[in-house]
Amino acid sequence: MERLHLSVWPPALQTGQYQPESDIFRLSRDWLSVQEVVDSVSSSRCGAVSVFIGTTFTILLFLRGRKVIGLQYEAYEAMVQSELSRLAAALRARWPSLLHVCIHHRLGWVKVGEASVVMAISSPHRQDGQEAIQHAVTLLKASVPIWKKEVYDTQESSWKENSECSWSQRGGASD
Amino acid sequence: MERLHLSVWPPALQTGQYQPESDIFRLSRDWLSVQEVVDSVSSSRCGAVSVFIGTTFTILLFLRGRKVIGLQYEAYEAMVQSELSRLAAALRARWPSLLHVCIHHRLGWVKVGEASVVMAISSPHRQDGQEAIQHAVTLLKASVPIWKKEVYDTQESSWKENSECSWSQRGGASD
Amino acid sequence: MEKLSLPQVTVLYFARSAELTGLREEELVAVPTPISSGDLWALLLRKQPRLEALQSRVVLAVRRQYVAIGNQQLSLQDGDEVAVVPPLSGG
Amino acid sequence: MEKLSLPQVTVLYFARSAELTGLREEELVAVPTPISSGDLWALLLRKQPRLEALQSRVVLAVRRQYVAIGNQQLSLQDGDEVAVVPPLSGG
Numbered sequence: 001m002e003r004l005h006l007s008v009w010p011p012a013l014q015t016g017q018y019q020p021e022s023d024i025f026r027l028s029r030d031w032l033s034v035q036e037v038v039d040s041v042s043s044s045r046c047g048a049v050s051v052f053i054g055t056t057f058t059i060l061l062f063l064r065g066r067k068v069i070g071l072q073y074e075a076y077e078a079m080v081q082s083e084l085s086r087l088a089a090a091l092r093a094r095w096p097s098l099l100h101v102c103i104h105h106r107l108g109w110v111k112v113g114e115a116s117v118v119m120a121i122s123s124p125h126r127q128d129g130q131e132a133i134q135h136a137v138t139l140l141k142a143s144v145p146i147w148k149k150e151v152y153d154t155q156e157s158s159w160k161e162n163s164e165c166s167w168s169q170r171g172g173a174s175d
Numbered sequence: 176m177e178r179l180h181l182s183v184w185p186p187a188l189q190t191g192q193y194q195p196e197s198d199i200f201r202l203s204r205d206w207l208s209v210q211e212v213v214d215s216v217s218s219s220r221c222g223a224v225s226v227f228i229g230t231t232f233t234i235l236l237f238l239r240g241r242k243v244i245g246l247q248y249e250a251y252e253a254m255v256q257s258e259l260s261r262l263a264a265a266l267r268a269r270w271p272s273l274l275h276v277c278i279h280h281r282l283g284w285v286k287v288g289e290a291s292v293v294m295a296i297s298s299p300h301r302q303d304g305q306e307a308i309q310h311a312v313t314l315l316k317a318s319v320p321i322w323k324k325e326v327y328d329t330q331e332s333s334w335k336e337n338s339e340c341s342w343s344q345r346g347g348a349s350d
Numbered sequence: 351m352e353k354l355s356l357p358q359v360t361v362l363y364f365a366r367s368a369e370l371t372g373l374r375e376e377e378l379v380a381v382p383t384p385i386s387s388g389d390l391w392a393l394l395l396r397k398q399p400r401l402e403a404l405q406s407r408v409v410l411a412v413r414r415q416y417v418a419i420g421n422q423q424l425s426l427q428d429g430d431e432v433a434v435v436p437p438l439s440g441g
Numbered sequence: 442m443e444k445l446s447l448p449q450v451t452v453l454y455f456a457r458s459a460e461l462t463g464l465r466e467e468e469l470v471a472v473p474t475p476i477s478s479g480d481l482w483a484l485l486l487r488k489q490p491r492l493e494a495l496q497s498r499v500v501l502a503v504r505r506q507y508v509a510i511g512n513q514q515l516s517l518q519d520g521d522e523v524a525v526v527p528p529l530s531g532g
Contacts, residue, residue: 034213038228042288049290051226052301053213054532075531076455076524079505105531113217115224117532126227126312134305137532145502145524146531147456159457161528167500167509168528229441250440251364251433254414280440292441312441320411320433321440322365334366335439342409342418343437 023088023101027075029108032118041100041122048126050133054117056110066152071110076145080105083144091121091136095128101136105146116148138164198263198276202250204283207293216275216297223301225308229292231285241327246285251320255280258319266296266311270303276311280321291323313339356380357426361394362433367408370400383426387412391419394434401434409435447471448519452485458499458525461491474517478503482510485525492525500526 024040038049056071088101103119110116119136123129141164151157161168199215213224231246263276278294285291294311298304316339326332336343358379363371381393387410395401401408410417411433412424426432449470454462472484478501486492492499501508502524503515517523 033210034226035208035210038209042230047230049226049228049230051209051224051228052305053224053226054301055217055222055224073531074456076453076502076505076526079502079524082505126229127309130227130305130309130312134302137301137305141529141532143507143529144531145455145526145529147527148530149456159527160530161498162530162532165529167498167526169498248440249365249368251362251411251414251435254411254433257414316438316441318416318438319440320364320435320438322436323439324365334436336407336437337439337441340438342407342435344407 023085024103025081025084026104027077027080027107028104029106032104032106032115034115034118037102037104037118037120040102041120043099043122047124048129049120049122050126050129051118051120052133052137053115054137055115056112066154066156068112068150069153070112070151071116072149072151072157073105073107073110073116074147075105075107079145084140087136087139087143090139091132094135095123095132097125097128098123098132103136103140105144107146110148141165198260199278200256200259201279202252202255202282203279204281207279207281207290209290209293212277212279212293212295215277216295218274218297222299223304224295224297225301225304226293226295227308227312228290229312230290231287241329241331243287243325244328245287245326246291247324247326247332248280248282248285248291249322250280250282254320259315262311262314262318265314266307269310270298270307272300272303273298273307278311278315280319282321285323316340357383357428357430359426359428359430359432362431364433364435365439366436367401367404367434370403371398373398378432381426384423385426387417387419387422387424390424390432404434404436407437411435446519448474448517448521450517450519450521450523453522453524455524455526456530457527458492458495461494462489464489469523472517475514476517478508478510478513478515481515481523495525495527498528502526 034051034053038051041049056068084103091101092098099122101121103117106116117140119133121129121133121136123132141162147159149157149159209226209228213226216224231243259278266276267273274297276296278292281291292315294308296304296308296311298307316337322334324332324334358377359381360375361378362375363373368374378393378397390410409419413430416435417424449468450472451466452469453466454464459465469488481501500510504521507526508515
């Protein structure tokens with residue numbers, strides 16, 4: 001497992017009895033632990049933890065007559081770090097009450113049914129966290145330089161395109 | 176741990192290669208496992224799992240000069256079952272694409288920092304699941320007959336009231 | 351049509367109502383029926399005057415269905431479950 | 442002011458662009474600067490004609506900042522990182 005990205009937000013540490021808000025990003029070649037992501041954002045200040053887990057969605061691909069056996073992820077790792085920091089800053093600008101943000105994303109081979117991304121946001125009140133996590137998923141899909149290829153039992157594969165990405169053909173997959 | 180409530184939705188089983196959507200409710204006197212709740216809603220059909228975790232929120236109570244040492248939960252257990260089934264039906268009426276709904280809620284003594292409720296909803300597309308989970312938390316707080324008492328280091332305690340509950344004094348706590 | 355015998359119902363107390371009455375449940379005998387939810391609450395208050403502290407922020411649950419305290423007419427049957435439901439605080 | 446030596450930049454290829462070129466990265470020497478992002482893309486296409494398959498759904502990242510292919514003027518320096526960025530599919 002690569003612990004690639006660990007940054008503290010805001011950059012200047014606050015003094016006092018509470019820890020500063022922190023954003024933890026990780027690109028991982030191993031199975032993602034939901035519990036670990038949740039634990040990363042938990043604190044005695046938080047009343048709510050909102051979590052999103054993205055997993056392989058296979059039913060439509062069955063219908064096309066071939067079976068997805070897994071996904072191959074790759075990333076522009078150095079830029080993932082800067083885009084995720086930008087993402088967290090955008091969330092904090094819009095929902096200043098957010099406490100912690102944690103995003104773990106898979107790289108490499110991901111079997112069908114395994115989570116490819118787990119993100120959690122803690123906040124004193126649930127409304128902020130729940131709105132923020134929806135926005136976080138949209139921003140991640142729109143702007144974080146990560147790519148996935150579906151690999152089929154026919155030995156074919158296909159690069160996917162997020163409809164949230166402004167330079168994709170909306171929802172189209174390139175074969 | 177009491178496995179109180181296990182119901183299948185819709186009541187009539189569907190035939191075919193996929194499992195029917197199911198709603199799993201549990202009232203538990205033990206620590207809640209986020210992973211277990213997430214696993215309960217995962218399936219090869221699901222592209223997104225949205226999760227909400229509610230934990231003890233203590234900072235405001237520190238500020239009132241006394242410290243919360245824990246929470247004591249109780250429930251009208253038989254009615255929890257019927258209200259959660261009603262809740263799940265309301266979610267499915269509004270978001271027909273939802274796959275699985277799982278809600279685990281603590282009863283009895285809950286230490287500060289431990290989750291009191293974990294819920295997860297799986298859906299083919301994330302938007303439905305994320306909207307549904309927000310609504311699910313609101314409905315749970317508004318209508319499921321569960322009560323919590325904050326217990327302080329001063330040996331005092333106070334029954335809480337959800338602002339979502341129509342017969343509460345909005346946000347007021349009864350001492 | 352009036353019934354000859356008036357029903358006996360089980361009253362359940364939760365949270366603050368259990369603390370006020372010191373009881374988890376009790377039997378209420380010879381309850382007139384039909385009865386409005388307001389009159390049923392008045393009956394409970396006569397039996398457990400300390401429930402007064404919950405006044406205006408409490409509802410009942412009759413046969414596991416919420417009923418606001420007011421004019422709604424309830425037909426009670428022997429063995430029915432009536433719960434006193436203080437403001438909820440689950441989650 | 443014109444520089445005497447034109448910069449050399451590192452071009453990174455990801456996902457489909459890596460498959461099309463068969464490369465993860467390569468050096469691009471003597472890149473005119475300033476240069477529009479459209480002209481930089483034309484330069485890359487001349488070097489790797491198969492990138493044409495990405496035309497109209499690709500952007501560049503210059504020093505880890507996205508740049509749409511168009512008129513935006515880029516000042517490149519020796520050692521700069523330029524990435525070819527096919528449509529994203531993270532999440």
